[in-house]
Amino acid sequence: MSDQPRQPRSPRKPGKPYRRPQKDPVRMLAFEALRAVDERDAYANLVLPPLLRKAREKGDFDTRDAALATELVYGTLRRQGTYDAIIAACVDRPLREVDPPVLDVLSLGAHQLLGTRIPTHAAVSASVELARVVLGDGRAKFVNAVLRKIAQDDLDAWLEKVAPPYDEDPEDHLAVVHSHPRWVVSALWDSLGGGRAGIEDLLAADNERPEVTLVARPGRATAEELLREDAAVPGRWSPYAVRLAEGGEPGAVEAVRENRAGVQDEGSQLVALALANAPLDGPDEKWLDGCAGPGGKAALLAALAAERGALLLASEKQPHRAGLVAKALDGNPGPYQVIAADGTRPPWRPGSFDRVLMDVPCTGLGALRRRPEARWRRRPDDLDGFAPLQRSLLHTALDSVRVGGVVGYATCSPHLAETRAVVDDVLKQRPEAELVDARPLLAGVPELGEGPDVQLWPHLHGTDAMYLALIRRTG
Numbered sequence: 001m002s003d004q005p006r007q008p009r010s011p012r013k014p015g016k017p018y019r020r021p022q023k024d025p026v027r028m029l030a031f032e033a034l035r036a037v038d039e040r041d042a043y044a045n046l047v048l049p050p051l052l053r054k055a056r057e058k059g060d061f062d063t064r065d066a067a068l069a070t071e072l073v074y075g076t077l078r079r080q081g082t083y084d085a086i087i088a089a090c091v092d093r094p095l096r097e098v099d100p101p102v103l104d105v106l107s108l109g110a111h112q113l114l115g116t117r118i119p120t121h122a123a124v125s126a127s128v129e130l131a132r133v134v135l136g137d138g139r140a141k142f143v144n145a146v147l148r149k150i151a152q153d154d155l156d157a158w159l160e161k162v163a164p165p166y167d168e169d170p171e172d173h174l175a176v177v178h179s180h181p182r183w184v185v186s187a188l189w190d191s192l193g194g195g196r197a198g199i200e201d202l203l204a205a206d207n208e209r210p211e212v213t214l215v216a217r218p219g220r221a222t223a224e225e226l227l228r229e230d231a232a233v234p235g236r237w238s239p240y241a242v243r244l245a246e247g248g249e250p251g252a253v254e255a256v257r258e259n260r261a262g263v264q265d266e267g268s269q270l271v272a273l274a275l276a277n278a279p280l281d282g283p284d285e286k287w288l289d290g291c292a293g294p295g296g297k298a299a300l301l302a303a304l305a306a307e308r309g310a311l312l313l314a315s316e317k318q319p320h321r322a323g324l325v326a327k328a329l330d331g332n333p334g335p336y337q338v339i340a341a342d343g344t345r346p347p348w349r350p351g352s353f354d355r356v357l358m359d360v361p362c363t364g365l366g367a368l369r370r371r372p373e374a375r376w377r378r379r380p381d382d383l384d385g386f387a388p389l390q391r392s393l394l395h396t397a398l399d400s401v402r403v404g405g406v407v408g409y410a411t412c413s414p415h416l417a418e419t420r421a422v423v424d425d426v427l428k429q430r431p432e433a434e435l436v437d438a439r440p441l442l443a444g445v446p447e448l449g450e451g452p453d454v455q456l457w458p459h460l461h462g463t464d465a466m467y468l469a470l471i472r473r474t475g
Contacts, residue, residue: 022129022133023133024126024129024130025055025060025061025065026061026065026068026069026072027069027072027108027126027127027130028130028133028134029051029052029055029061029069030069030072030073030076030108031101031104031105031108031130031134032051033047033048033051033069033073034073034076034077034104034107034108035100035101035104037077037373038100038104039100041377043371043373043374044073044074044077044371044372044373045370045371048069048070048073052066052069052070055069071116072108072111072112074209074372075111075115075116076104076107076108076110076111077372077373078179078206078207078372079111079114079115079179079207080107080179080372080373080376081175081176081179081180081181081376082155082159082176082177082178082179083106083107083110083111083114083179084103084107085162085163085176086110086114086150086158086162087103087106087107087110087146087150088162089158089161089162090146090149090150091146099139101134101135102131102135102139102142102143105127105130105131105134105135105143106127106143106146106147108127108130109123109124109127109143109147109150110147110150112126112127113147113150113151114150114154114155114158115155120151123147123151124144124147124148124151127143127147128140128143128144128147131143131144159176159177162176163176163177164176166196170196171185171186171189174199174200174203178200178203178204178206178207179207180203180206180368180375181375181376181378183379183380184365184375184378185199185203187365187415187416187417188202188203188365188414188415190416191414191415191416191419191455192414192457198459201459202457202458202459204459205369205457205458205459206368206369206372206375206458207369207372208369208458209246209369210265210369210370210458210464211243211244211245211246211462212243212244212248212250212263213235213241213242213243213244213263213264213265213266213269214226214232214241214242214243214244214250214253214255214256214261214262214263214264215238215240215241215242215261215262215263215264215269215296215299215300216240216241216242216255216260216261217240217260217261217262217299217300217303217332218240218300218303218304218306218307219303219306219307219333219334220255220260220261220303220331220332220333221255221260221261223235223239223240223241223242225255226242226253226255226261227242229242229244229248229252229253230248231244231245231246231248232244232245232248233245235266235269236266236461236462237266237269237270237442237444237445237461237463238266238269238270238273240269240273240300241264241266241269250263258331259327259328259330259331260331262296262299262328263296264296264297264300265367265370265463265464265466266461266462266463267366267456267461267463267464267465267466268296268297268300268412268464268466269300270442270445270456270463270466270468271297271357271359271408271410271466271468272297272300272301272304272357273300273304273441273442274408274438274441274442274454274468274470275301275355275357275406275408275468275470276301276304276305276355277441278355278406278408278436278438278441278470278472279406280354280355280404280405280406281403281404281405281472282354282402282404282405283354284308284310284354284355285309285310285311285354286310286311286313286352286353286354286355287301287305287310287311287312287313287353287354287355287356287357288312288313288315288348288352288353288355288356288357288397288400288401289301289312289313289314289315289357289359290315290343290346290356290357290358290393290396290397290400291315291316291317291343291357291358291359291360291361291393292314292315292316292321292322292325292338293316293317293318293321293322293324293325294321294324294325294328295314295324295325295326295327295328295329296328297357297359298312298314298325298328298329298338299328299329299332301357302314302329302332302334302336303332303333303334305334305336306332306333306334306335306336307334309334310334310354311334311335311336311337312329312334312335312336312337313336313337313339313348313353314329314336314337314338314339315338315339315340315341315343315346316338316339316340316341317340317341317342317343318340319340322338322339322340325338326338343358343392343393343396344389344392344393344396346396346399346400348400350399350400351399351400351401351402351403352400352402353400353401353402353405354401354402354405354406355401355405355406355407355408356397356400356401356405356406356407356408357407357408357410358393358394358396358397358407358408358409358410359408359410359411359412360386360389360390360393360394360409360410360411360418360422361386361389361390362386362390362411362412362413362415362418363378363382363383363386363413363415363418364378364412364413365378365412365413365414365415365465366411366412366413366414366464366465366466366467367412367464367465369458369464370464383415383417383418386418387417387418387422390411390418390422391422391425391426394407394409394422394423394426395426395429395430397409397471398426398430398433398471398473401473402473403432403473403474403475404472404473404474405472405473406436406470406471406472406473407433407470407471407472407473408468408469408470408471409422409423409468409469409470409471410466410467410468410469411466411467412464412465412466412467413465413467414455414457414465414467418467419453419455419467419469420453420469423435423453423469423471427471431475432473432474432475433471433472433473433474434471434472434474435452435453435469435470435471435472436452436470436471436472437451437452437470438451438452438453438454438468438469438470439451439452439454441470442454445461446460446461447460447461452469452470453467453468453469453470454467454468454469455467
C-alpha cells in the first residue's frame with residue numbers, strides 16, 4: 001500500500017446532478033432469480049421461466065437477452081463452489097460473514113469474468129452498477145474491489161491457486177475444480193468406479209447445459225413429426241426422442257401444446273421403455289406407475305399401454321402432483337386412471353398388476369445438469385431419510401405385481417445407497433423375486449456395465465444418471 005496520504009475527493013461541480021445507478025434488466029433478472037433460489041429454496045428451472053415471460057411481456061427482453069440471463073443464472077449456480085473458493089481468496093473475512101445478496105452479485109460478476117466471453121471491463125462495470133442498484137453505493141465499492149482482484153487472472157490460473165493438488169487430496173481437488181460438494185464427488189466416484197478420467201468427465205458433464213429432449217407419445221405423435229421442427233435432431237437411443245438444438249423452445253412445438261408430445265429426458269424414456277418391453281409370463285393387461293408425479297413416465301407408459309389395450313393406473317401421493325399427472329395423461333387414447341394415494345399403504349389389492357414402475361423419491365443427484373442448485377442443498381444425511389421409504393415402496397411394488405409379472409425400480413440418482421443397496425436389501429427378504437437382465441431391453445445403448453441392472457450416465461449416454469433394476473416375481 002502506498003505511504004502517500006489519501007488525496008481529498010474532488011467536490012462535485014455545482015449544478016452537476018447525481019448520477020443514478022442504471023438498471024440493467026438482464027442482470028437484474030438474473031440477480032432476482034438467484035435470490036429466489038437462495039431465500040426460498042426455489043429451483044431455477046421453476047423460477048426463471050415466469051421471470052423471462054414477464055420481462056418479454058414488458059418489452060424489456062429479446063431472445064438474446066433471455067439467453068444471456070439464462071446463462072448467467074445457470075452458469076453461476078453450476079460453478080458456485082468454484083466461484084466461492086475464488087471469492088474467498090479475495091476477501092478479508094469468511095464467506096459466511098458476507099451478506100448473501102452481496103455474494104450473489106459477486107458470483108454473477110465472477111461468472112461473467114471467468115465463465116463467459118464478456119469483456120473484463122464490461123463484466124466489472126455491469127456488476128458494480130448492479131450492486132449500486134440492489135445494494136447501495138457503499139457495498140458497490142466492495143464489489144468493485146473484489147471483482148478487480150478476480151479479473152487479474154483467468155479461471156485456470158485461479159484454480160491453480162485455490163484447488164489443492166490432485167496428488168494430495170483428489171476428492172477436494174475435484175470438488176473445487178468441478179464445483180461439486182466433496183461428499184457428492186466421493187459418492188459419484190464410488191458409483192462410477194474407475195480412475196480419474198471417468199469421474200472428471202462425469203463432473204464436467206454435470207456442469208454442461210443439457211439439451212431439451214422431447215418425447216413423441218406413441219399413437220399420438222411421431223418422432224418424424226417432431227423432426228420437422230426447426231433445430232430438431234433425432235434422439236440417441238429412444239425411438240420416440242427428439243432433441244432440440246440450443247435455443248429450441250418446446251412451447252413453440254404444436255404437438256407439445258396439444259399434449260401429444262412432452263419434454264422428457266431420454267434416460268427417463270429408456271426406463272419406461274425397458275419396463276414396457278420386459279418379457280412376461282401370462283397376461284399383459286394392467287400396469288401401475290406407483291410414484292407417478294409429475295407424469296412424464298406415466299404419459300409414455302399410458303401411451304404404450306394403450307397400443308396393447310392395457311390399462312395404466314397412475315398413483316401419486318401428493319394431490320397437486322397427481323393433478324400434474326392427470327394433465328400429462330389428458331387425451332391418452334387408451335384406458336387409464338389417476339389417483340392420489342400413498343404408495344406405502346396402497347388401496348389396490350396385492351398381485352393386481354402385470355407391470356409395475358416404482359420411480360422412487362431420491363436425492364436427485366442424477367439430474368444435477370438440470371437442477372445445479374440441488375448439489376448445494378443435499379446433505380449426506382438426506383440418504384438416511386430416503387432409505388426407509390425407498391425400501392418400503394419397492395416392497396409395495398413386489399406385493400402389487402402378480403406372479404410372472406415384472407417390477408421396474410428406478411431412481412434419478414446413481415448413489416449406491418439409493419440403487420443397488422436398496423435392491424439387494426429388499427431381495428434378501430423376497431425369495432420369490434429375482435433380477436432380470438435389463439441391458440438387452442436398452443438395445444443399442446453402450447457401456448451398460450456388468451448388469452443385470454443398468455446405470456445411465458450424462459458423460460457416457462447424454463442422459464440424466466437414471467438407474468433401473470428389473471425384478472420378476474417368481475412365486
